[in-house]
Amino acid sequence: MKIPPVKGTRDFYPPDMARRNWIIDGWKRVSLRNGFEEYDGPIFEYLKMFQIKSGDEIVEQLFSLQDRGGRELALRPEITPTLARMVNQQINSLPKPIKWFSVPRLFRAERPQRGRLREFFQWNIDIIGVDESTADAEVIFCALDYLREIGLTPDDIVVKISSREMLAALLQSIGIGESELEGLYLVLDKRNRLPADAFEEMLAERVADEDKRKKILELMSVESIGQIGDCLELTDAAKESVDELGRLFELLGVMGVADFCRFDIGIVRGLAYYTGIVYEIYDKASELRAIGGGGRYDDLLKQFGGPAIPATGFGIGDCVLAILLEEKGLLQKQLPVRKLDYFVACVDKVHREGAIKLTMKLRSAGWTAGFSYKAAKLGKQLKKADNQSAKKCIIIGRELVEKNELVIKDMATGEQELVDYDKFLTKCTESK
């Protein structure tokens, strides 16, 4: 009986695994050089941990299970709650600010589609304990530091940035009540994805007053931070968050990534816990889903029973990113090759043990080395060496018996040289 892989999961064959590792190694390398430390938590948590916050979207997508003790558990659909839990547990002893990153394996019971699977990897970086927008800028820089390093340019991707706090202040100055905000966010979040008339229709369901609606539409069509002031008179609160957003863009300029970033008032984000600056990273052609996103979540730790500590962070998934890199031809360079430094061949059966012995000595010295499992003809063994992309092939034959010499063949040029066995071994052990 053949059993297929589970819906929405992936098998990683060696070539796929090589690419996955290449992506994840890049995430880790860039995180570390930006000053973040790695952490991880369990792959399942109490179900209620994910129900507390973040809203229905994620809860509906949970894989949940019950253990034998009747505990209600869930496979983690995101790692931020775990982060909040871990930080809260040791909040008094952790040096501030806390700059942590993780590459968790996550699970969401969504209907799979291109760039959207049920099991995936996500790069998360977070800064906890800094309320200045410097932290937001640093987090955005870190994401771009990676994306830029692997070859993406401002022609390929864009970070669309806005602020929930600002949007709240602006909407309130239009006359929207605080209780209406959350529902309205969900509608505004769709503005970039819906045709104009469909969006207006949805808006009309939320906001009955036509004047208010007109003002909201006007506000949502501004293309720069400066235009906001032209559109309506700013309250003190609004002015403050507009200024904050301006400072963020200034900082991004100082950090040298301004050309990747753009203000977009339509970025609201679906998750309920965002409080301030929010952003999403898209491919410039906007043909794919969001590559990543994040923002400020100043109330989350408190909601998990900790102290009120500001926090900001983002996540980038591996699925959409891999598709984008594939399209840009940046993934093909990562074709994995099983490259051997040495392949040890023997001309005659009597040298087989010697070949194995030499192979193991090379390996112990740190070289990648292989030998033929069968006592096949030399031609066969060379073919094997070639299959395994060996750089050099060592041939053990009569030269060893007669003069204690090995034949070393360069597989690229075909050139061969004779080297004394003991000298070769000494050289190999020392140079590695």
Added chain:
RNA sequence: GUGAAAGUAGCUCAGUUGGUUAGAGCACCAGAUUGUGGAUCUGGGGGUCGGGGGUUCGAGUCCCCUCUUUCACCCCA
């Protein structure tokens, strides 16, 4: 969860209006007179045609169900 399209060797696909033992290229394995690989040539393995049921003398081909993938909702990594 709702709607739509697709599914034939490991991969990319062909398969005539239903008609014998289902094909190609690539990949894989093995040979080509035994101390030299990449090329070429020859041969081989591998498919219950996604799975199940039905119509028919006969189904890869038509119908139904189901699974998976892709697309649109939904939502975001």
